[in-house]
Amino acid sequence: MGVPDEIETITAHEPAPPPLQLPTLEEVQAIRDAAQDEGFQQGHGEGYAQGQAEVRRLIAQIEGILDNFSRPLVRLENEVVGALGELSVRIAGALIGRAYEADPSLLAALVNEALETVSGAQREVEVRLHPDDIAAISALLALPEGQRLAPDTSLSRGDLRVHAESVRIDGTLDARLRAALGTVLRRAGATP
Template sequence: MQTAYQRWEMNSFDPRPVPTAAPAPLDVPAISLPTVDELNAIREQARTEGYDEGHAAGYADALAVGRAEAAAQLEHLQSIAVTFGNALSQADENIAGDVLELALHLARNMMRTALQVKPELVIPVVREAIEYLPVLQQPAILMLNPEDASIVRDAIGEELDKGGWRVIEDARIARGGCKIDTASNQIDAQVASRWNRLSHSLGKNVEWLD
């Protein structure tokens, strides 16, 4: 028990040290270093990816170059095709012209032979020449080779007389043809003249007599 004069002492306000627990260790993940095989695999992957990228770029460049070369070759081939086509067309024209000229030579020889074998072929020539006249005006003269004149008189002499025709023999006219002379028309139906007109109309110069 304290007396009134008992000395009072204030207790210390300093806190008493409270023992603390040790801090819990941090949860640090374990770090594992790559092995030699893993490092080699990483390097190989990087090398492969780099190769693929370079290969793709190189392929694109090569493809572009190839397309350009192919286009140039195609243009060259098209030019050759056009040139060849023109040359072929020209060759066709030349061949056609040669064939036509050969055909005319053959036809001329066949006609010469036919007139010798069948002299009566002069009759349709005379009829065609007469019918070609639009209007018959007198005098009407029909000139024939002497040998053809006898054939024509025997075949159509009466018809010619009724039409007012006078047949005149002229040795200068080759066999197989005739000449007509009227007041308003002259017709040259000689074989050589008719043949030359046909040949020239076809663009050739294959004369009846050469």
Template sequence: MSSSKSNNGPRQVPPPPNSRAGNNAYTRFIPREELQGFASWMPNTFGDNPTAQSSVRAAVPEPEPVSTESAAAIIQAQMHAARQDGYRDGYRDGLVALESFKQSFAQQLAGQFGLVLTNFDHELGALEQHIATSVSRIATQLARQVVRSELTARPELVVQVAIDAVNAVLMSARQITVYVHPEDQAMIAGGAGEVLAARGARLVSQPNIDRGGVLIESDAGTVDARISARWNQAVQALGTQVDWTPGDD
């Protein structure tokens, strides 16, 4: 009974010697005669199966044919969409270009206007200076005419000029000589005789002295009270260049 089981059932092969049977799971070698109903498998088995390929092709639906009218409509829609995209892109780019042009144009105008305003300011300043100089010169010329008219109308003013000039001489001065115009000598002698005598001054007529003026010389210095000298001092203080020239108006 035991021998028949061993002949028909699977053969029990003991584990190889020197193996750790107590620690590892039981393993055995299956002889070839015990293997039945198997075949070797290769990777190209499925690809070479025509039945499988036909089933795959049958699972993929065939595309439906498109009519000429539908194709034309699709092309027309695509062209319309492309035109709309081009219009939007062109409009956007045009706005960007316009904004850039406006900024550039504004900067250019600002630079030009700034230069114009700067030049205008310089020209206006020069014009104001020219007007101020002209007004000052005209006013000085008018003042010169007034002084001449006053000397002509009131020649006795030269007496006070002589007194002031003598008093301006240092008290320690000696050999004082007062030069006046011949037509003013008599008026000065009558109006300032006491002052001249007190300082020991000598009154001398000099034709080259303008009427209304006095020139005093002494050992201590000179006092120039001539009309031309006093006039030049006045116009220098005013910043004008109007000389005292008799008879040029």
């Protein structure tokens, strides 16, 4: 069979590929150095990110530890403030009680102040005191009609309670000192 006239056979010669040339030793070294640098940069970036994540985790862990340490310290500080306040009240109470015994006019002045606070509208007022305090200040007071001193053995020396119609005042040393301590602590920003 013959090739029809209309179809021409094309045979093209492709150029031959150039001979394979191996890179020189310097080119191989440069490729290796570039690959190593690229790997180092990529590894360094990933390592840096992992290091940052580890640092953040450690910081959070340390903050948690510090928080756990600070909570008991705050609780201990509150207990110390309370204990010191209680000790202060006891010491001050003992000193004031001795001052009232040594100078009954101090207690008489306190009784007069209490009476002035609740008197008015001709109220009946009773000031309750330890029996020894009544004996010490009776001569120092001139009580008007409707006001009287009443012995109360449940009270300590220097304590007083005032009763007038619907008014009750706890003037015990303990109550007065705790009120003073509460005021000081509120002004200092602490809690009583």
